[in-house]
Amino acid sequence: MSGPLDGIRIIDWTIWQQGPVATQMLADLGAEVIKIEERERGDPGRGITAVAGSATNKGGRNYYFEANNKHKKSIALNLKQPEAREIVHRLAARSDVFVQNFRKGVAKRLGLGYADLAAHNPRIVYASASGYGPEGPDSGEPSFDYLGQARSGIMNAIGSGSTTPTYVYGGIADQMGAIMLAYGVLAALFARERTGVGQEVDASHLGSMMALQGLNVVARTIMGKEFPRNTRANAYNPLWNHYRCADDKWISLAMLQPDRYWKDFCEVIGKPELIEDPRFAEVKIRGKNSAAVVAIFDQVFATRPRAEWMRVLKGSRGDFIYTIVNSVTDLPDDPQVRANDYVVDYDHPALGNLTLLGMPVKLSATPGEPRGHAPELGEHTELLLTEMLGYSWDDVARLRDANVI
Structure with missing residues (x-):
């Protein structure tokens, strides 16, 4: 061809x-x-x-x-x-x-x-x-x-x-x-x-x-302010963030509608008590307390290797949006890259x-x-x-x- x-x-x-x-x-x-x-x-x-x-x-x-x-x-x-x-x-x-x-x-x-x-x-x-x-x-x-x-x-x-x-x-x-x-x-x-x-x-x-x-440029020209250079520790949406797993590999979450996923996600990661916690009731309140959520998630993800977390999330009912965090060194061996x-x-x-x-x-x-x-x-x-x-x-x-x- x-x-x-x-x-x-x-x-x-x-x-x-x-x-x-x-x-x-x-x-x-x-x-x-x-x-x-x-x-x-x-x-x-x-x-x-x-x-x-x-x-x-x-x-x-x-x-x-x-x-x-x-x-x-x-x-x-x-x-x-x-x-x-x-x-x-x-x-x-x-x-x-x-x-x-x-x-x-x-x-x-x-x-x-x-x-x-x-x-x-x-x-x-x-x-x-x-x-x-x-x-x-x-x-x-x-x-x-x-x-x-x-x-x-x-x-x-x-x-x-x-x-x-x-x-x-x-x-x-x-x-x-x-x-x-x-x-x-x-x-x-x-x-x-x-x-x-x-x-x-x-x-x-x-x-x-x-x-x-x-x-980012249009945020500045229309809204008057560029996106802030936030750290992952205070990510406004903790479900739009990345976390280190037990084997020092990272996993990335990208759930842009967090309230849609919050209940199922908390259950899957073994933290159902977060669902009823008033600090995390919905996205705006959660955003004000995001550092606390990220700290909890950091502890949770650190308990298992990344491959296991990938299996847990894949096998759940939550239809979560997530992937691995690659290094450039990883890319040539990524099966999705090769496919x-x-x-x-x-x-x-x-x-x-x-x-x-x-x-x-x-x-x-x-x-x-x-x-x-x-x-x-x-x-x-x-x-x-x-x-x-x-x-x-x-x-x-x-x-x-x-x-x-």
């Missing part, structure tokens, strides 16, 4: 994570992605040597680059040379999408801005991954994931019991920026099917991370068997393919020049001698 973007060609002039992940997501959906890399060193993401320890696998392969650049073809160009920019123009004339994530003004100075490429292909979708959006006083400022988390407010929204900003490792601002950029590209491609013309797309760290926190192919196994030609992220979205007729590997620097340069763009082998030799490729 093919992917929904089969036949779509994307030129990927991006580095690090936000841009590369966006184009990789589109490649997973079947698009052909041609990655333009700097002639000597390539995407600087190839040089990452320390992410959660060593980032270099056997054979010099880099896990960070591999994770962000599956399926792609690599063409290595010296964009300071006019002939290299001409190659990009010829690629753009034969492509559907151009994606870049360099600082504002860089592409235009090199003759690779939207107007430049649209002159060669008015149907092209020109997508930019930015830090803070295309307008405003900081639109030209550089940004990385750390700054995307800082500027968007999420560092002050997560965590509990502290006023210290908290950074989430793994590049979540880059990941969210990538998701929103891919979303924008898909919307622009759909619009082009109806109108016949391309357009510019921008997705920023700031805008994407605000979208991720939508309800839905949220991670998949792949036989990498250089690294052997790897477990990769699968498709987060399921399409029954055109599912896409998450298995693949990243290219070596410039691996497809000659192939693309000769087979797609019509250069002769003498042209290729001349361009190589002139340090264009």
